[in-house]
Amino acid sequence: MFNMNLILASSSTYRAQLLRQLRLKAQSIAPNIDEKPVNGEDPKQLATRLAAEKAAAVITQIGRLEEPSIVIASDQVAYCNHKMLGKPHTAENAIAQLTDMSNKTAEFYTSLFMQNTQTQQTFTHLDVTKVNFRTLTSQEIKNYVALESPFDCAGSFKCEGLGISLFNSIETHDPSALVGLPLISVTKGLINLGLNPLLIGNAE
Template sequence: MALSSVVPQSRALVLGSTSVYRRELLARLRLPFSIEPPFVDESPLAHETPEQLARRLAAAKAAAVAHRHPAAIVIGSDQVADLDGEPLGKPGNHANAVAQLQRMSGRVVTFQTALTVMCEETGFVQHELAPVRVRFRELEAAEIEAYLLAEQPYDCAGSARSEGLGIALLDAIDSDDPTALVGLPLIRTCRMLRAAGLRVF
């Protein structure tokens, strides 16, 4: 899948992700790019911290796609919700989402958003981490149920979409790269693409 743009490029740009949220975010840069599933096992390793997991998966996704497209500039990214050092994955269903939001109620969760940009042909590779600290309100059971039925964020780490109605569940967001919470830190992405030789403007 490719998105058209008037911005010239010397190398193809590939997003190693099937996430619709990352695709929509990258499209904001108005660069032509294609989508490539990375086919990476996202299971955490024993004793792996959420930060380590996010970094490893972002790098693995980029490397898997770069191996298939060695001349392209490839973006890999991953996000893991971190509750006191415990990784929280995508809930997948309503019951799991209820349990996650109950646990996060009144607490601070760090969303570890990792990013890797690489080009196998040139040997370019950079890794970044964009942690986002999110403080959840004290949530009532009825609020959790109403929110989940309205938005059904079962494919989101942390069971809430901050770019949608999920913002009403929060007290505060602390981040130096605002789109990191949605799944792709665009400030860091732009900086890394420039370093890889790709003109954003």
Template structure:
């Protein structure tokens, strides 16, 4: 397969910072999609569908690109889904619900060839075990980081780490919003190896 420029279907600074780590050139664009869940839709199905829809939404505007889409949902033990809270009160309610529980984070990932329509996608699970949080701790955390645009109401790469008893999963990057291990696997299957593309030129004697 011919190599094509990479496009990240996101305006998220968190996902951009993660993709930067692979050392491959890419551009970003924000997809405009409806992120509402369908009736009876599971968290896994929702995360996967939204990641695919984000990639497809940009295919006409960016032909000759490989488009990366990603989306995340959080699921409480009872199966209810935690979305991006949007404000302090909803974030407070989410962290109260999560306190003392294991919360499953599901991150959808899609890689789309805009020209051929070839698509590869998956859903990466990651478990977070929250410690018992007091209302005072919840309020202090939210005032400090204001994670109102983050599913589950925390930023794992910041002070959010203080909310947890344990993290359980294959790739902690998925918790931030982009499963880099899975993405690296996809890119290698499509003929791009980030490790080899970042290999330094040999020194001349």
């Protein structure tokens, strides 16, 4: 099936950039949902629910399209020291997050929800990546935050950049998941939903 729209339910430049690795043309649409956790939700439940809600919100926005579409939605929740960590938004919060994770292991739950709007078929996945932080000095943390300004990143780092210097190790099945979109699973989902990145003609 070649005449198929691809829609990324996200305004994240990181996810859009990752998706371009698959050489597919995709439209990005912000889902604009409330991402606050509900009472009693654990990180896995929160990430899974938000990905599904993002997809549903964008499907409602686009309405009924003549051509079939595949909507891709993802969410990431960081968890360390018995706390869920969101985007820091400020240097002060980023420094606090990294200080809290120093010499600890943080878990990053990256969810994926994909849907073919014509067949209603869905594909879901939850990736768990463990990041072991080395012991960081306060000066290292302050310098890193000043250099890379990771204010829109859960966990306050960019692993594709200088953030890699903060770690002892990363345990993952998919290195792209930590950046925000698990491309190995996205590829599996696309194939299951009718679009194989290696067998179509809409590559950029």
